[in-house]
């Protein structure tokens with residue numbers, strides 16, 4: 579008997595109210611903009627307004643999925659994030675009143691830097707394989723923040739991805755094989771008292787490359803596909819050039835000598851959204867998938883490779899096959915609108931936006947700044963008060 583197909587049935591993205599053009603940051607920092615545009619492969623970064631956070635982005639990403647599929651059979655919500663809003667309470671619980679989540683549904687938050695979304699996806703697939711009647715909502719939502727004027731600053735960003743994981747999925751059937759690599763390394767971390775991440779940038783690149791190879795080798799040992807079989811490779815993209823570094827490294831380690839055109843063929847379509855969003859940590863590899871699926875290439879029945887990396891570190895190499903008819907499920911127009919409707923933020927506003935809500939203690943009322951359907955109205959007695967904005 580063939581094992582039941584399990585995977586991504588629906589996929590939806592959300593970002594923030596603002597974006598900052600890296601040309602503005604380059605000018606203010608006295609850096610050649612090509613370092614960002616070409617060297618890092620980043621053009622814009624999403625910047626949250628003062629009344630947005632990972633919960634408001636998550637709600638905006640998940641709402642279209644629940645509108646399309648309802649909540650029947652939804653027994654689990656897995657919320658992956660590096661930029662959690664509470665040390666105890668799962669961010670997903672704030673979604674109950676915003677989205678009308680059912681009460682007979684477990685809600686849990688997962689953390690392992692940028693890898694958490696993949697842990698959530700794999701755990702979701704296992705739950706559905708055990709009981710194919712159940713569906714799992716996986717959300718990856720993050721705001722990447724580094725110290726102003728640090729090398730990490732141009733690699734900030736924000737986005738959320740929501741995925742409905744089901745049996746007999748309409749978009750991507752996951753392969754059962756996956757390869758894993760983990761080790762204890764201090765390449766990127768954020769102690770509890772900090773609102774911005776600490777990073778050893780060069781070490782993080784080396785660690786990413788080493789972990790990618792380790793995960794790939796494990797994937798192959800477990801019977802995974804050969805490199806030449808994949809139609810495209812979705813990498814975690816802290817900056818899109820990282821996908822090129824990692825893929826070249828993987829190919830060279832396996833005896834290939836890829837040209838720029840070879841790398842573009844495998845990667846370019848996966849980078850178009852991340853280039854405009856910036857790093858979205860847990861969401862980034864699934865933003866890459868959305869961009870790939872939204873591209874003009876017909877991927878029907880083609881295998882796609884994924885490399886998920888979370889500093890600290892855990893990497894996973896896994897694969898899936900694009901399902902026939904997948905285009906009918908895509909949100910290509912909504913994704914384009916989401917990217918186009920963000921507002922440019924001035925450099926001064928970007929720098930003065932104090933990340934007030936993340937650092938706030940006590941009481942704070944947030945004036946309306948964003949224009950989306952969900953916002954933080956206030957923090958009262960250290961409780962976040964979210965609201966749905968009727969348009």
Ligand code: COA
Nearest residue numbers: 610612613616617618729730733777779780782783786816
């Ligand atoms: N035109 C074109 N390219 C340029 C350039 C210019 N004027 N100036 C520099 N570059 C290129 C560099 O050659 C380099 O490319 P390469 O890596 O292919 O050689 C790239 O731009 C970045 O320059 P570099 O000097 O290495 O940048 P940096 O020291 O300021 O830091 C990071 C880059 C990624 C380490 C830093 O942004 C960071 O710490 N980010 C956060 C952590 C992260 O994202 N880690 C990734 C793994 S998880």
